[in-house]
Amino acid sequence: MTVPRAEPVYFGPDDRPLFGWIHRPQHPARAPLGLALCSPFGYEAICAHRTLRHFAEAAADAGIPALRFDYDGTGDSAGDDLDPDRLSAWIASVHRAAETLRREAGCQRLCFLGVRLGATLAALAASERSDVQGLVALAPVVNAKAYIRELRALQMATGLATPAESSGDDPMEVTGFALTAATRAALSAVDLSKLERAPAAQVLILDRHDLPGNERWAAHLQATGATVERRAVPGYAQMMLSPHATVVPAEMLRLAVAWLGERAAVEPAAHGDRYSPDDNSRQGRDTVPLSRHSIRLPAGAPPAVPITESAEYLDSGRALFGILSAPHAAASGAAAAGGTAAHPRSGILLLNAGGTHRIGSNRLYVTLARRWASLGHAVLRMDISGVGDSPPRPGETQNAIYTARAAEDIAQALRYLRERAAVTECRALGLCSGAYHAFKAAVGGAPLDSVVMINPLTFFWKAGMSLDAPLPDQRVISEAQRYQQTALQIRSWLKLMRGEVDVGRIAQIMMRRAGSLLNRHWRDVARHCGLPLTDDLGRELESVAG
Template sequence: MSDSSQPRPIRRLTVATQLYPSKDILFTPQAFWFGESHAPLLGWYHPARKRDLGGSRQCGVVLCPPFGHEYMVSYLSYKHLANTLAKAGFDVLFFDYNNSGDSADLDGDRVAIWQSNIRAAAAHLRQIAGLEQVSLFGLRLGALLAASVATDIQASALVMLAPAVSGRAYCRELQVLRNMSALQSTSSADAAEPSASRDKAESEKQINDDELTGYEFSAEMRSSVGKLDMLKMPAPEMPVLIIARDDLTGQEEKLANIWNQSNTHLHLSSSPGYADMMRPDAHDTKVPEEIWLEVAAWLSPLFDIQPAPANDEINLETAITLQIQEQSITENLVSFEELVGVVSRPVSPVSQPLPTVLLANIGANHRVGNHRLYVKLARDLAAAGFTVLRFDKAGIGYSKPTPEGKENDVYANGGLNDMRSAMQFMRIAFGSEHFVVGGLCSGAYFSYLTALEEASVKGVILMNQLVYHWNEGDSLEARRKESIKSTHFYVKAIRNLQTWKRVLRGDVQFRQIFVKLSQRVSKRLHILSQAFITKFIESHHFLGKVARQFRQMEARGTEILMIMDAGDSSVDLMTENFGRHGVLLGKSPRVRLEILKGADHTFTPRWAQKHVTNLITTHLQKRFQAASANAER
């Protein structure tokens, strides 16, 4: 085995060893691990801008995130809130609960675990910032959790945005939204088919009450959340700011009236911004700057600016060890060219060199991936012997803005350069020589571009890729308006009575769908002619550009894995370029096409997440571990 297969020692790349150097105050947020060693938490520390203010307010603020999809779409806004509060003189800690984000998984009562996480975050912020006073901020379920422990941690103030006042009502609301979703309806329709036509594997592909938009939502969790009710809690003896949601009428006013009877330091606000932040897609979210400024303005008078005391040097932990499938792996927080990420790798060196896996962002979602898909995949791959980097491209998560100064720019022109920067970093820091690049949706697009350009890419994983070419000036909104679902979806839907009712009501853009489907038929006929010609003439000249590029990748020795949901428009895009079942890709064993049913675009059902994770892990093991073993003989 060559020395290059051994991971090189890495430095603490993301964390400063000194909190506040005397002349050059550090304002950059710092990522670190904290909490119990067997189940560490990932946090972002935003130090107060002491030099700008001539001191600090000597109060920390712990930001308690919401649950599930609400956490994903509000992530960018939380980062902006942390920056706003740091500029106002507060030391801020934004963290992920156990079983969420980048933090470790932990069995047990979710509510009790998350309450314990908030207590740990408050204690750790007091320690690293040298503070006595700590305030809490929470959104939705995060607000309910914060309120439930505010007295325990002796919080100095409590801020809640659109709080889930009643845990029971909150659970009912989420269940209603889940039952209204298209995915749930499809699953229910499938379940109604005669059982004789369904095999065991299909019966396991059902979405039940124990999951919600891809996250665990078990009966135990619903019961624990349901026991929390602010209307029955004693009013906290601290200043409280409640900001009502602006999309629906909630219970904020009722709560304020009850708490006001014993807490005269309570303020109810109706500032707009919540609805625009909590959009279905993280790409569409708008940071509620007005609300964040209001929060800072409300908190600031409660804590006077005080001279900054001298601080000792501190170290924030950037590496942890986890047990995944009875294997020990390490996770390192890394930063390169102002891009941030997490490297997962096995503790014990593997017996043969394996390629490093890079996971590119799914749309505007940060590196954990929708439903934590990338976290689970990275850790499973690390347990199987691979080194994996999940990172945020420019404009996503905590990485720097794009060169144009944008955030949430899904198909930013600099995405390919970010992938190259990640590869170069892994070469220098970990001795990586070869790579597998992969991603879902826009992550698949940039993985595809990288595989075309970089000879060191030995494998590519493309999940539900919707674009093979993106022109500068294109907009995601325009692409969405022009796109329709897969032909398979419409063939299935046309047999459903509900579809015809929607057509008669005018809810279906029938003309647009008809035109698009006609175009698909024309393209497929063209593909059939290409397939017929190439069957008799061994030449790539008759293939379209994308098909030629894939053939060239395969000829170079690149392993190609394409995974799609049958109802996703990525299937039709693939068919338009490669023919039915990818016939124009040839019969090379290096090309593998997997099409799932009922998985949706982001593999929301938990069975789909598990299936995709297992599929990718076993695929890479088979293709690269076996190849490495043969090379050593």
């Protein structure tokens, strides 16, 4: 399959720009039908990022222009979880995406495709429009009050503390993302089975095959006049695995694209209805500024300055993608007039954590980049090749977390920072695999002034190693220390005699610890004697520090 190129765009109001990708077909279908893809919420959105890209690419390959996008306060768009009126803002984001798709791709008719809460938002927005011909709902959230209970149970299952129920104003954390009390209250009022108007004339529901389906909602849609097709399909659980392990649900993809293709092949209604936005829609009369590749964001708390964010390809082949956050030119000029440099002196490169795209775990990189840029730094959030929205290099596979080509990617990103942002110093920060790649780039001689490594899984990656280390070295050390302390307690020996102690695990821990200590002392001696060593972390650290 030849995948059409995608174009990164910012759209929507100047003060609250949204980010998205337009996937244009090489050969548009005869009937101008467009597809807007609505992502789920929070960690599910990070896991589903790769799948939604595949859906958009497949739609464009079938002749249907597609737009995938980040809602207000999510992903690469402006704002954050704690802003007010989240539900209204998310629905408004769907409307603005629809208007952008109509304008950019010339679509008269639309279909919405949503995953989980994204299907809910798609249905709510579609019910306010008259140009949405079809809705594809993947594992939709029909009753949002039950969904919030599910999120609370998920957070409790992680073993992390949850806000006290009495603290109604406190945000509820869900795997690193926040739902404020106001957002929870607004969502709790949403029940798609109570909508008086069908969101579209034709609806495809793709339920999980391993859980009860949405027969009740399907019956309600049919009662309101919609033609409904419902399937129970495998693949959802694999789609929501950790980003480094996520699997695109092939059967869901096939069914959805085939269904969309049938809609695209149908001529518009003969009575001349051009499917214009509903006059009663809250967003139907919105004017949407032209899409663009850079935006300006306001300053935060003093001494912060306004910043510019640009969606950029970092190489001439338009393969490596990233987003550059830097002080706004006007603000930099004012600083120069006051005697400081017009360009940021320091550049910071943020590297993917595993398979998570450039927004970082829990959207951490977006927050860091915007804050640091407002303080005068140029910050580049990049996707290494094969991850996020950077395609793999020739001979490499998608979502290869420890790609051997990462050093080339980092070298290109550093060149981009020095040439495009005119920085004189470059630093790299990475989490997990990003920490590994930053360190190895420095060891390999990349022009980095410093490296920040957070929780690296390993310092010496070998093909076939597990990305889910069952017993990391730091766990061995802490467990060995704990066993040494409890060995002096009488109750520990009593538990041992009652058979309540896993002797095998203790033996494994202590042997691992003893082996680690012996290996460390041997390497110190060998290094002192000048003997060559493989996988010599000490020498690599010395080379970087020197």
